[in-house]
Amino acid sequence: xxxxxxxxxxxxxGAERLPPAxxxxxxxxxxxxxxxxxxxxxxxxxxxxxTFTVGYNQKANIDAAVKKFxxxxxxxxxxxxxxTTEWDEFEWSKRAIHVSARKQTKWWYAxxxxxxxxVASYDYIFIWDEDLGVEHFNGEEYIKLVRKHGLEISQPGxxxxxxxxxxxxxxxxxxxxxxxVEIMAPVFSRDAWRCVxxxxxxxxxxxxxxxxxxxxxxxxxxEKIGVVDAQWIVHQTVPSLGNQxxxxxxxxxxxxxxxxxxxxxxxxxxxxxxxxxxYYKSMGIDPPNSTAR
Numbered sequence: 471x472x473x474x475x476x477x478x479x480x481x482x483x484g485a486e487r488l489p490p491a492x493x494x495x496x497x498x499x500x501x502x503x504x505x506x507x508x509x510x511x512x513x514x515x516x517x518x519x520x521t522f523t524v525g526y527n528q529k530a531n532i533d534a535a536v537k538k539f540x541x542x543x544x545x546x547x548x549x550x551x552x553x554t555t556e557w558d559e560f561e562w563s564k565r566a567i568h569v570s571a572r573k574q575t576k577w578w579y580a581x582x583x584x585x586x587x588x589v590a591s592y593d594y595i596f597i598w599d600e601d602l603g604v605e606h607f608n609g610e611e612y613i614k615l616v617r618k619h620g621l622e623i624s625q626p627g628x629x630x631x632x633x634x635x636x637x638x639x640x641x642x643x644x645x646x647x648x649x650x651v652e653i654m655a656p657v658f659s660r661d662a663w664r665c666v667x668x669x670x671x672x673x674x675x676x677x678x679x680x681x682x683x684x685x686x687x688x689x690x691x692x693e694k695i696g697v698v699d700a701q702w703i704v705h706q707t708v709p710s711l712g713n714q715x716x717x718x719x720x721x722x723x724x725x726x727x728x729x730x731x732x733x734x735x736x737x738x739x740x741x742x743x744x745x746x747x748x749y750y751k752s753m754g755i756d757p758p759n760s761t762a763r
Contacts, residue, residue, distance in 0.1 A: 498591040499544050499567050516544040518613065519592040521584070523576035526553040528600040528708065529560075535602060536562050539609035544592070548579040577670055577677040586664040595663050598655045603629075603704030612657075612701040619647050622662040622694040623684050625655045627702035647696045653681045655703060662687050662694075671738060676727075678735035683742055 477486050482495050499519065502511040520543045524532050536545055545566040547557065552572045557563040569583055580597055589595055594613060607626055616624050624647075658666055665687035670680065685691035718726055750757040 496587045496590040498588070499546060500591075501565070501567075514541060515591065516542050517592065518543045518594045518596070518609070519546060519589055520544065520596040520598065520609070521546040521548060521576070521579070522598050522600055523548040523550060523574075523579060524600045525549070525551040526556055527551075529557065531602070531706070531708075532600055533560055533562075535598075535604045536560075536566075538604045538607050543596075543609055546583075548574070548576060548583075550574055575675045575677070577680070578675040581667070581670045581672055581675075584663075584667065586660075586667050589663065590660065593660055595658045595660070596655070597658070601706040601708035602655055603706055605704070606702050608701065612698060615647065615698050615700055616657065619696065619698075620694060621647065621696045621698070622659045622688045623666075624657045624696050624698055625652065627697050627699040628654070629702055629704040647698050647700070653677055654705060656681075656684075671741065674734040674738055676731045676734050678731045679738040683738070 475487075476489055478488070478490055479486060481488060481490060481493055485493055485495075500512050500515060502508070518539075520536075520539055522532055522535065522545075524547050526549075532547070539545070545562065547554075547563075547566055547568050549568060549570040550573055552570055554568045554570050557566075557568070569579065571579070576597055576599065584595065584597075594616065612626065666680075666684065669683060669687065670677070684695060688694040721729075747757055
């Protein structure tokens with residue numbers, strides 16, 4: 471008697487011993503019941519995912535923001551202050567997903583909980599902060615404009631007279647969109663996120679410099695990265711996560727956080743440059759813009 475052993479190299483790494491038909495390589499955040507038939511668990515499959523990194527002190531702001539998204543959006547809250555059950559005062563919170571880890575950033579959460587295979591069922595993924603005013607924003611209308619203009623990476627325009635913003639991300643009143651995006655309120659298509667997730671460094675949790683590297687994940691970048699001016703938000707510049715740092719050497723908590731942000735930006739630039747140099751060297755060719763002959 472010959473025992474046949476299954477080995478399928480095309481299966482995901484580590485699952486080569488499984489018959490392909492049983493491999494469940496992707497997941498989602500759809501809530502399921504503890505009873506009944508699995509096939510009848512889900513009455514609606516949301517098309518989009520919205521994440522907010524939050525502290526309970528910003529509950530009113532988040533409540534207003536969540537109400538700007540229809541039932542087509544799954545709501546996921548990342549709690550940096552450890553307070554989760556208090557949010558049950560909002561009816562929508564009982565249907566949301568809650569993840570709690572103290573004093574962490576949205577990119578720390580994203581790298582650990584938004585793997586592309588976990589969010590593969592969503593067409594677009596919003597990764598937002600807690601201090602955004604959304605009076606002039608509507609989730610469904612935003613998606614329509616993103617699709618219309620073929621944007622793979624986008625964000626709403628920022629009110630030009632409020633808060634600290636990049637000049638290039640300020641809302642322009644004479645158009646629907648313009649090109650460029652920073653990392654305050656980014657929105658990624660499923661395909662773009664698969665690339666961006668791999669670009670996020672595991673230890674560089676503030677994400678400074680990431681917006682300038684996003685162009686590496688879409689082609690052509692000048693057509694597929696943009697700001698949606700017709701749907702705009704206000705950056706309220708609430709000093710929340712910055713105050714979660716610790717005072718050291720006579721410095722205020724926010725100063726230590728800001729210093730780390732700057733250090734991470736420098737590290738990220740260096741890593742990207744070194745990785746690209748190593749790649750071109752391995753291919754036996756000069757890097758772009760190289761003066762070598």
